[in-house]
Amino acid sequence: MHELPPTLAAVAQVGVPVIEVSHVSTRFGTAVVHRDVSLTVVRGEVFAIAGGNGCGKSTLLREIIGLLAPTTGTIRLLGTDSRQLTQSNGSPLQRRFGVMFQHGALFSSMTLAENVAVPLREHTPLSAEAIRDIVALKIALVGLPPDSAIKFPSELSGGMRRRAALARAIVMDPELLFLDEPTAGLDPMIAAGFDDLVLELKRLLGLTIVMVTHDLDSLWRIADRVAVLGEGQVLGLGTMDALARSDDPVIRSYFHGPRGRAAHLNHSGMGLQRD
Numbered sequence: 001m002h003e004l005p006p007t008l009a010a011v012a013q014v015g016v017p018v019i020e021v022s023h024v025s026t027r028f029g030t031a032v033v034h035r036d037v038s039l040t041v042v043r044g045e046v047f048a049i050a051g052g053n054g055c056g057k058s059t060l061l062r063e064i065i066g067l068l069a070p071t072t073g074t075i076r077l078l079g080t081d082s083r084q085l086t087q088s089n090g091s092p093l094q095r096r097f098g099v100m101f102q103h104g105a106l107f108s109s110m111t112l113a114e115n116v117a118v119p120l121r122e123h124t125p126l127s128a129e130a131i132r133d134i135v136a137l138k139i140a141l142v143g144l145p146p147d148s149a150i151k152f153p154s155e156l157s158g159g160m161r162r163r164a165a166l167a168r169a170i171v172m173d174p175e176l177l178f179l180d181e182p183t184a185g186l187d188p189m190i191a192a193g194f195d196d197l198v199l200e201l202k203r204l205l206g207l208t209i210v211m212v213t214h215d216l217d218s219l220w221r222i223a224d225r226v227a228v229l230g231e232g233q234v235l236g237l238g239t240m241d242a243l244a245r246s247d248d249p250v251i252r253s254y255f256h257g258p259r260g261r262a263a264h265l266n267h268s269g270m271g272l273q274r275d
């Protein structure tokens with residue numbers, strides 16, 4: 001029997017759980033960040049983790065990708081306990097996901113092409129020529145011009161830096177893509193363009209996407225499901241439409257404050273109407 005190419009194999013498994021967070025609690029000293037958090041991400045969705053400042057979104061992301069071990073509870077990533085990632089470097093599992101950290105986290109002393117090449121240099125035996133070709137392809141895929149490859153991060157705009165960071169996150173053809181505050185600090189037009197790019201890459205590459213964000217426009221635009229964290233717990237989990245109807249006071253204040261209302265109006269098209 002022939003094996004399916006990775007993208008088709010991923011499409012064939014749409015809806016299968018790829019991340020299972022079970023009864024996770026996290027403490028830093030006496031500070032409790034998570035108490036009994038459980039959620040499941042299924043293949044093929046854009047799953048967002050939202051909530052107020054300091055509610056533990058990035059910490060949960062770090063736990064899922066094995067940079068940090070939860071105090072209690074378990075997290076299974078693509079069927080493997082993510083503690084195994086915490087304990088070992090260079091696990092084959094690490095090749096199956098890409099991460100775009102907050103603000104892009106590009107190396108300032110490297111050109112854009114060198115930044116994008118880092119995972120290939122670290123995790124594959126590919127020749128310099130093959131790496132150059134793959135990097136050029138990924139730079140084009142995120143909509144950056146070829147001449148940006150030789151530029152340093154300081155020579156790029158904020159939006160271009162995010163696209164470069166995204167190119168690095170997908171350079172190993174991952175199944176799963178993690179985005180930590182991908183649109184933070186971008187102006188609304190650039191942020192919307194970035195959201196569209198994320199959706200396009202999801203479609204082209206058969207990605208499952210987990211995104212930590214405060215950006216209500218992004219949530220309305222691209223999230224299939226959203227987990228709202230607060231008070232150490234999952235306060236609500238569902239589609240944006242379902243969450244917008246929630247009676248939970250924290251969720252209500254999150255979605256029905258001035259920014260939440262404006263984002264909802266924009267999403268429904270009403271925000272674009274003029275008198």
Ligand SMILES: Nc1ncnc2c1ncn2[C@@H]1O[C@H](COP(=O)(O)OP(=O)(O)OP(=O)(O)O)[C@@H](O)[C@H]1O
Pocket residue numbers: 028033051052053054055056057058059060
């Ligand atoms: N390594 C650490 N040691 C001690 N405390 C930490 C550590 N990492 C995170 N925290 C604390 O855990 C809490 C949750 O932080 P986290 O960055 O996960 O929140 P967040 O929801 O992503 O916040 P923001 O939206 O502001 O980025 C914060 O109070 C933070 O100070």
